[in-house]
Amino acid sequence: MPMEVGFVVGAAxxxxxxxxxxxxxxxxxxxxxxxxxxxxxxHKLEGLEEGMGFRIVTGRGTLVTPGMxxxxxxxxxxxQTELHxxxxxxxxxxxKVRGVVIFKVGDDFVSIANAARRFLDQQKLMAERVHTVFAxxxxxxxxxxxxxxxxxxxxxxxxxxxxxxxxxxxKLGLIxxxxxxxxxxxxxxxxxxxxxxxxxxxxxxxxxxxxEADRLATEAEQxxxxxxxxxxxxxxxxxxxxxxxxxKANAKARQAGPxxxxxxxxEVVVQETRVAELExxxxxxxxxxxxxxxxxARAYEKRTLAEAERDALISVAEARAAETRATGExxxxxxxxxxLAQAEANRAQGLAExxxxxxxxxxxxxNQEAVVAQQLxxxxxxxxxxxxxxxxxxxxxxxxxxxxGMADLFAKALTxxxxxxxxxxxxxxxxxxxxxxxxxxxxxxxxxxxxxxGAVPPPAQKVPVEx
Amino acid sequence: MTMDEASMVGLxxxxxxxxxxxxxxxxxxxxxxxxxxxxxxxxSGTERIERGTMVTxxxxxxxxxxxxxxxxxx
Numbered sequence: 001m002p003m004e005v006g007f008v009v010g011a012a013x014x015x016x017x018x019x020x021x022x023x024x025x026x027x028x029x030x031x032x033x034x035x036x037x038x039x040x041x042x043h044k045l046e047g048l049e050e051g052m053g054f055r056i057v058t059g060r061g062t063l064v065t066p067g068m069x070x071x072x073x074x075x076x077x078x079x080q081t082e083l084h085x086x087x088x089x090x091x092x093x094x095x096k097v098r099g100v101v102i103f104k105v106g107d108d109f110v111s112i113a114n115a116a117r118r119f120l121d122q123q124k125l126m127a128e129r130v131h132t133v134f135a136x137x138x139x140x141x142x143x144x145x146x147x148x149x150x151x152x153x154x155x156x157x158x159x160x161x162x163x164x165x166x167x168x169x170x171k172l173g174l175i176x177x178x179x180x181x182x183x184x185x186x187x188x189x190x191x192x193x194x195x196x197x198x199x200x201x202x203x204x205x206x207x208x209x210x211x212e213a214d215r216l217a218t219e220a221e222q223x224x225x226x227x228x229x230x231x232x233x234x235x236x237x238x239x240x241x242x243x244x245x246x247x248k249a250n251a252k253a254r255q256a257g258p259x260x261x262x263x264x265x266x267e268v269v270v271q272e273t274r275v276a277e278l279e280x281x282x283x284x285x286x287x288x289x290x291x292x293x294x295x296x297a298r299a300y301e302k303r304t305l306a307e308a309e310r311d312a313l314i315s316v317a318e319a320r321a322a323e324t325r326a327t328g329e330x331x332x333x334x335x336x337x338x339x340l341a342q343a344e345a346n347r348a349q350g351l352a353e354x355x356x357x358x359x360x361x362x363x364x365x366x367n368q369e370a371v372v373a374q375q376l377x378x379x380x381x382x383x384x385x386x387x388x389x390x391x392x393x394x395x396x397x398x399x400x401x402x403x404x405g406m407a408d409l410f411a412k413a414l415t416x417x418x419x420x421x422x423x424x425x426x427x428x429x430x431x432x433x434x435x436x437x438x439x440x441x442x443x444x445x446x447x448x449x450x451x452x453x454g455a456v457p458p459p460a461q462k463v464p465v466e467x
Numbered sequence: 468m469t470m471d472e473a474s475m476v477g478l479x480x481x482x483x484x485x486x487x488x489x490x491x492x493x494x495x496x497x498x499x500x501x502x503x504x505x506x507x508x509x510x511s512g513t514e515r516i517e518r519g520t521m522v523t524x525x526x527x528x529x530x531x532x533x534x535x536x537x538x539x540x541x
Contacts (some may be wrong), residue, residue: 108531167506
C-alpha cells in the first residue's frame with residue numbers, strides 16, 4: 001500500500017516535472033533589451049501589416065510551439081562603431097577624422113522589422129555595416145563643412161549628420177543617438193595655423209598680463225622692501241635713540257660719583273676758602289690790633305705832641321708879636337708925640353729957617369752949591385730911612401751871627417746910605433771946587449754925621465714879624 | 468504593445484535640432500513609456516522652429532519621421 005502511494009506520488013511528481021519542462025520549452029520571455037522575432041506559423045499579427053510573416057514580441061512572454069515556430073532574438077542594445085575616415089573639407093583641406101557613432105535598433109515595430117530583416121543573422125557585423133555607411137556619409141558631411149564649422153559649430157555638424165544619415169538609418173531601422181568627432185588629425189597644419197594668430201594673441205596677452213603682474217608684484221615687493229627699510233630705519237633710529245639715552249644715563253651714573261666727589265670737594269674748598277678768609281680777616285684784625293692801632297696811637301701821640309708844640313710855638317710867637325706890636329705902638333706913640341713935638345719945634349725952626357732961607361736966598365743967588373748941600377743935609381734922615389727900607393720887606397730873617405750879624409747888616413745898610421752920602425759929598429765937592437761946602441760951613445744946626453746922628457730913628461730895630 | 472499611427476499624432480515634443488525648410492530637424496517625444504527622438508519636418512512647409520520650442524506632432528510617418536507644428540502659435 002505505501003509502495004503504491006509512493007509510486008503514485010512519484011508519477012505525479014514526474015508528470016509535474018515534465019509539464020514544467022514542456023512549458024519552459026514553449027514559453028519564451030523577451031528581455032527588456034531584446035525583441036523576439038517569431039516566425040514559422042500562422043499567427044495573429046500585432047501592429048504589423050499583412051504579409052510580414054513574422055511576429056515581434058517585446059517586453060513580455062509568449063507561447064511558442066516548439067518545432068513549428070522559430071524564435072530569434074534581436075538585441076535592442078546600444079551599439080557603437082569607431083570611425084576612422086580620411087575626409088576633405090569644404091575648403092579642400094584634407095583631414096583625418098576620428099569619431100564614434102552610437103546607434104541602436106529603433107523601438108517601434110517598424111524599425112524592429114526593418115532591422116530584423118537586415119541584421120538578424122549579422123548582428124555582430126552591424127557595427128561594421130554602420131561604419132561603412134557612416135564612412136561615406138561622414139565624408140559627405142565633412143565635405144559640406146569648413147574646418148571652423150567642425151571645430152566650433154556642433155549644431156551644424158549634427159544637423160548635417162542628420163540630413164545625411166537620418167533617412168539612411170531610417171531605412172535600416174536604426175536610430176543614431178550620437179555622432180561624435182573625437183579627433184581631427186590635420187596633416188597640413190591648417191588647424192594649427194588657424195589657431196596661430198589667436199595663440200599668438202593669447203600668448204601676447206598672457207605675456208603682457210604676466211609682465212604686468214610681474215611689474216605689479218615687483219612694485220609691491222619694492223614698496224614692501226621700502227616699507228621694511230623704512231621700518232628698519234625707524235626702528236634703528238629709535239634703538240639708537242634709546243641706546244643714546246641709555247649711554248647718557250650710564251655716563252651720568254658713572255659721572256655721578258666723581259661729580260658728587262667734586263661737589264663735596266668744592267664744598268670743602270669753599271669752606272676752606274671761607275676759613276682762610278676768616279683767618280686772613282682774623283690776622284688783619286690781629287694786625288690792626290697789634291700793629292696799626294699802636295702805630296696809630298704812636299702817630300696820634302706824636303701828632304698831638306707836635307700840634308701842641310706848634311700851638312705852643314704859635315702862642316709864643318703871637319705873644320711875642322703882641323709884645324712887639326705893643327712895643328711898636330708904644331714907640332710909635334712916643335715917636336708921634338716926639339714927632340709932634342719936633343714938628344712944633346721944626347715949624348718953629350722952619351719959621352726961623354724960613355727967615356734964614358730968605359736970608360740965604362740972597363746968598364744962594366750967589367752960591368747955589370751951598371744951598372744944595374744944605375738941602376741934602378736937611379733930607380739926610382729920609383735917605384737913611386730909604387736905605388733901611390730894604391729890610392722892610394723881609395718876612396723872616398735868620399740871623400746866623402746873632403747880634404753881631406744884626407749889627408753888620410745895619411752897618412751895610414747904613415753904608416749904602418753912606419755911599420749915597422759919599423756920592424752927595426763928591427757931588428758937593430765937585431760943586432764946592434767953585435764954592436765952600438755948606439757942611440764945612442756948619443750950616444746944619446743938627447748933627448750932620450749920620451753915624452753919630454742921635455736924631456735918626458732906629459728903624460733897624462723895627463722887625464716886623466707876621467704871625 | 469500595439470502602436471498605431473494615430474497614437475503618435477497630437478503628442479507633445481521638444482525640438483532638439485532646428486526644424487525648417489531644407490533642414491532635417493529633430494524632436495524628442497515622450498512615447499512608449501520613454502522618450503524617443505524622431506526626424507522632424509515642419510508641417511506648414513515654410514515654418515522654422517528653433518531648438519527648445521515645444522511642438523505638436525501633426526503627422527507621423529513610420530518608422531521615424533514626424534511633421535510638427537509649433538504649439539503656442541509662435
